[in-house]
Amino acid sequence: MIEIGRVVVKVAGRDAGKKGVIIGILDDKFVLVDGETRRRKANILHIEPLNQVIKIEKNASHEAVAKALEELGIKARQTKPKPKTQKPKAKRKTPEQLRKLKEEKRKLMDIFKPKKKEEAQEIKETTLEDKAGLAEAKEEKHEHGHKEHKERKEAKPNEKKVPKKTTPKKNE
């Protein structure tokens, strides 16, 4: 039953249930198997011989085994070597490239920065003015507190206008 060219099924291990051919007989216990399985030494007890025999040389190469098994409709195991992907090496940038990068960055900064500055300045100015106005108003209030009622009446309209303007801006 066990001879070179006998088609077998592996019964144990991770190749269990896969077909192969006996390529060589190592001793009274072990044989060499190749095909759907890995090319490996296998215990005779871990093999189930089938009723097919192929003409094959002893220690035939995996390609020869694959060709021989194709006639039986068995696809031999193909271990595709992983496509070598070259890792992108980090190259040092030349000073010219660095300069260009810096210029680009500066351009970007120029595009973005001034707007912010203007906005910020506007806001700051308004706020400062408001603050100043408020502060003045407060001072005026304090001053008026000591002064007579007539002066207050005159000053009040001016005071009222200032806080009304400031409050909505603050909310914004």
Added chain:
Amino acid sequence: MPAPRLRSRSLRKVFRRVPGGRTSIHYKRKKHKQARCGNCGALLKGVPRELPYKMRSMAKTKKRPERPFGGVLCSRCMRRTIIDKFRQ
């Protein structure tokens, strides 16, 4: 007296000697039963008995043998089924 939820036997007690000298009871989840062959009922080897959270962190190859029907049938039954299939 333990808290009512701990008085059930769904949790297992673990007696721990505390640094203070007294023994305190820690309540822990029970492990599931050992995996068995779906055909003959024999205990399966190579299938760990761990809590789900540990099983989750394990690799797939560590959770069952790497062969057809690994973790479902014992090796004997697996061999039997394969041989039967090819002998007919």
